[in-house]
Amino acid sequence: GIQVxxxxxxxxxxxxxxxxxRCNFSDSVNNLQWFHQNPWGxxxxxxxxxxxxxxxxxxxxxxxxxxxYSLLYISSSQTTDSGVYFxxxxxxxxxxxxxSGTQLTVLP
Amino acid sequence: xxxVTQTPRYLIKTRGQQVTLSCSPISGHRSVSWYQQTPGQGLxxxxxxxxxxxxxxxxxxxxxxxxxxxxSRSEMNVSTLELGDSALYLxxxxxxxxxxxxxxxxxxxxxVL
Numbered sequence: 001g002i003q004v005x006x007x008x009x010x011x012x013x014x015x016x017x018x019x020x021x022r023c024n025f026s027d028s029v030n031n032l033q034w035f036h037q038n039p040w041g042x043x044x045x046x047x048x049x050x051x052x053x054x055x056x057x058x059x060x061x062x063x064x065x066x067x068x069y070s071l072l073y074i075s076s077s078q079t080t081d082s083g084v085y086f087x088x089x090x091x092x093x094x095x096x097x098x099x100s101g102t103q104l105t106v107l108p
Numbered sequence: 109x110x111x112v113t114q115t116p117r118y119l120i121k122t123r124g125q126q127v128t129l130s131c132s133p134i135s136g137h138r139s140v141s142w143y144q145q146t147p148g149q150g151l152x153x154x155x156x157x158x159x160x161x162x163x164x165x166x167x168x169x170x171x172x173x174x175x176x177x178x179x180s181r182s183e184m185n186v187s188t189l190e191l192g193d194s195a196l197y198l199x200x201x202x203x204x205x206x207x208x209x210x211x212x213x214x215x216x217x218x219x220v221l
Contacts, residue, residue: 033209041145041196041215048209086151088210094164095141095153096200096210 002027002091006099013077013106021072021102023087031090032063034072036083037101043086046072077106110135112201112213120219126187129216133180133201139163140182141210142174145196154197157182186218194220 003026013019025032032050035043047054047061049070054061058077063070074081082105088096113132121127133140141156141164153166157176174184180201186193196217200210 031208031210035212041198041217043198043200043212045209045211088151094156095166096143097153098143098151100150 001093001095002029002089002097004087004089004097004099006085006087006102008102009100010103011105013104015077015079015106015108017077017106019074019077019104021074021085021087021104023070023072023089023099025068025070025087025089027068027091028065029089029091031088031096032070033088033096034061034070035086035088036081037086038083046085074104077104079106079108082106112199112211114197114199114213114216116216117214118217118219120221121189122221123189123191125189126185127189127218128183128185129197129199129218131182131184131199131201131213133182133199134211137201137203137211138180139202139204140176140180141200141202142182142184143198143200144168145198145215146192146194151198154184189220191220194218 005024034046049063051065060073084101088098139158142154145151156164176182196215198215200212
């Protein structure tokens with residue numbers, strides 16, 4: 001099945017800084033999603049982005065399917081952005097394979 | 109529009125017992141999938157149901173089972189609980205079994221003592 005790798009595993013930022021999270025995947029995908037896991041465990045949908053670029057406020061994401069990677073950009077980070085960010089992908093098999101996540105800490 | 113609802117949110121069981129978790133998908137969604145999250149293994153796929161049929165199964169022992177009802181609600185069951193089954197169990201719903209965005213519930217946090 002698909003392998004999904006995320007980097008960096010940990011990221012510490014000062015409030016107001018920008019950041020880029022990366023997700024590499026091993027095969028062609030028909031689904032790629034970015035999630036933010038809140039402190040209670042729920043996975044909050046950020047982007048459904050098997051290809052192309054999307055923006056939502058301070059967050060944006062780009063997936064280059066031919067090169068098998070996706071990037072999540074967070075601009076002007078806030079303390080409320082802290083938490084774990086997951087990338088998940090699926091290919092011919094329907095189930096999502098999750099990366100191991102990026103633990104983001106934004107300091108005031 | 110109501111989101112994905114999982115019950116119970118928290119539960120504590122002892123080894124050897126069994127547990128049933130419930131998931132109500134978003135209205136109109138016919139696909140329900142289940143994932144297990146543990147600190148050691150991360151998020152792993154358990155199984156997926158679409159129109160009451162299991163379409164896909166992950167690499168878990170037969171103690172883990174599930175089903176889907178005609179109203180798309182799903183249950184998963186874990187029998188003969190082991191300490192290692194302690195985890196956050198997440199349910200996701202989607203309109204399609206083949207592709208499309210998944211939406212997750214808040215999860216059921218199981219502790220096995």
